[in-house]
Amino acid sequence: MSRALPADLDCIVAVEQVTDYLEGALPLEARTEFEQHLVTCPGCLIYLRQVRAQVAASGKLGEAQPLAEDVTRKLLEMFHASRGG
Amino acid sequence: MSAAAPELQVLAQDSHLVEALRAGDERAFLGLVRNLHAAMIRFARGFLHSHATAEDVVQDTWAVVLEDIDRFEGRSTLRSWIFGILANLARTRATRDGRAIPLSALGPEQDEPAVDPAEFLSPTHPRWAGHWAKWPEPWPEEQLLSRETLAHVRDAIDRLPEGQRAVIQLRDVEGWSSQEVCESLGLSEINQRVLLHRARSRVRREIARHVERRNP
Amino acid sequence: MPWPLPSGSARADWVEGAPGDGKGVHACSVEDLPYWFDQELWEVELGGPVTRAGRQLVAPRGRLVGRIAAWPAAQDVFTHACIERTRQRVLEGLLEAGCTEDAERLAAQHDLDAQRDDAFAIAASGLAFAGYLFDAIRRRPYPGLCAYIAANAAAPRDGRRGHDEERATQVHWLTEHLGLTRDH
Numbered sequence: 001m002s003r004a005l006p007a008d009l010d011c012i013v014a015v016e017q018v019t020d021y022l023e024g025a026l027p028l029e030a031r032t033e034f035e036q037h038l039v040t041c042p043g044c045l046i047y048l049r050q051v052r053a054q055v056a057a058s059g060k061l062g063e064a065q066p067l068a069e070d071v072t073r074k075l076l077e078m079f080h081a082s083r084g085g
Numbered sequence: 086m087s088a089a090a091p092e093l094q095v096l097a098q099d100s101h102l103v104e105a106l107r108a109g110d111e112r113a114f115l116g117l118v119r120n121l122h123a124a125m126i127r128f129a130r131g132f133l134h135s136h137a138t139a140e141d142v143v144q145d146t147w148a149v150v151l152e153d154i155d156r157f158e159g160r161s162t163l164r165s166w167i168f169g170i171l172a173n174l175a176r177t178r179a180t181r182d183g184r185a186i187p188l189s190a191l192g193p194e195q196d197e198p199a200v201d202p203a204e205f206l207s208p209t210h211p212r213w214a215g216h217w218a219k220w221p222e223p224w225p226e227e228q229l230l231s232r233e234t235l236a237h238v239r240d241a242i243d244r245l246p247e248g249q250r251a252v253i254q255l256r257d258v259e260g261w262s263s264q265e266v267c268e269s270l271g272l273s274e275i276n277q278r279v280l281l282h283r284a285r286s287r288v289r290r291e292i293a294r295h296v297e298r299r300n301p
Numbered sequence: 302m303p304w305p306l307p308s309g310s311a312r313a314d315w316v317e318g319a320p321g322d323g324k325g326v327h328a329c330s331v332e333d334l335p336y337w338f339d340q341e342l343w344e345v346e347l348g349g350p351v352t353r354a355g356r357q358l359v360a361p362r363g364r365l366v367g368r369i370a371a372w373p374a375a376q377d378v379f380t381h382a383c384i385e386r387t388r389q390r391v392l393e394g395l396l397e398a399g400c401t402e403d404a405e406r407l408a409a410q411h412d413l414d415a416q417r418d419d420a421f422a423i424a425a426s427g428l429a430f431a432g433y434l435f436d437a438i439r440r441r442p443y444p445g446l447c448a449y450i451a452a453n454a455a456a457p458r459d460g461r462r463g464h465d466e467e468r469a470t471q472v473h474w475l476t477e478h479l480g481l482t483r484d485h
Binding site: 083 | 118119120122123124140144151152198200213214215216221229230235242253258259274282289292293
């Protein structure tokens with residue numbers, strides 16, 4: 001096949017850039033190329049959405065838990081002891 | 086709104102809190118504990134794997150925090166400082182308990198691709214070398230957020246190498262900024278990003294396997 | 302981040318981009334449209350100094366002027382035109398390679414799915430460039446991808462020039478069919 005065209009971003013490379021892209025760490029040129037790749041690649045667009053969805057799901061694991069009473073008590077004792085009172 | 090604004094807000098809130106703690110304000114301390122304790126246990130579990138040991142180490146961390154609060158300089162956020170103490174204590178305890186932790190635990194491992202190369206067309210494909218052989222399938226949202234899938238996500242995170250787990254835990258589970266995570270774990274931005282990338286890739290693979298098994 | 306919409310005769314609010322090099326509002330000029338379009342197409346007015354960054358325009362602020370109503374409906378027509386041009390190129394390539402039978406059979410096919418299957422078979426027999434027709438037909442629900450395939454399909458025979466000509470044809474088609482004017 002003709003190699004007359006400059007190499008476009010392919011998917012193997014694009015998936016390695018997803019984290020940098022989401023972090024805003026891609027320089028402008030690379031970011032433009034990445035976004036252009038998404039226009040021509042529904043596969044990578046789905047992949048990006050999966051990663052976003054995964055991050056959102058992970059956030060659900062970070063729920064606040066109530067403190068056990070004995071833990072609260074112990075920590076309060078520690079606190080007052082350290083503050084000298 | 087610049088990216089710095091939320092950080093400045095947190096630091097400003099922190100300085101009020103630190104003052105209150107130094108002044109012996111019990112409610113301030115309880116508030117801080119309620120805010121962070123569960124996340125600290127979750128984080129410690131990444132190094133220790135026993136709830137009881139994790140509780141111990143978290144208690145020890147609070148003790149150190151109270152000892153050293155007068156010396157806290159506010160160059161990082163309070164919680165990243167606290168978690169930094171926690172990480173050190175947890176690692177020390179893990180070593181003491183006989184779980185060897187290589188010094189390079191927080192550094193990048195050898196190259197691991199985000200996606201199995203078999204999922205892409207080979208370099209010899211005449212038109213689409215390096216492209217998806219088959220596009221990934223969108224994940225149905227209700228399925229992704231179901232208890233069963235979340236348990237798989239939790240499990241996948243738990244099985245990550247220590248460095249990757251620490252980063253993804255703080256970034257994606259606890260929602261910290263990358264700056265705080267770098268401060269807390271003593272990582273460079275690039276280092277942190279590599280660990281985050283690998284962690285997310287491994288977890289993604291687990292989710293994909295689970296979701297695809299349900300929807301062949 | 303959703304952009305504020307214009308309402309009635311009132312202009313939409315400006316959206317400010319983030320300050321800094323390369324940051325700001327990104328839009329594309331008509332010439333680069335085939336590289337960027339998606340399900341919706343909006344006309345945007347850019348404010349402040351506009352710089353070109355590769356295939357994008359960057360400006361400190363922008364606001365929506367109006368939606369290009371004709372676009373969603375025009376996608377199918379657009380992709381069909383891309384497919385037709387790709388088919389012509391494949392036919393020419395087949396004739397040049399002396400595969401008259403294949404060319405004639407393909408030229409006689411009117412059903413898209415049948416063309417697609419024929420193209421696949423021809424490619425499998427060793428004439429890989431015919432695969433571009435298979436790809437273009439298969440991916441016709443995705444205009445951005447279809448356009449990309451059509452542009453790539455022009456390269457085996459005509460190299461960079463062929464690629465750019467196909468892209469220029471696409472821009473011309475869009476300008477005509479969507480009533481777009483060149484930017485000012």
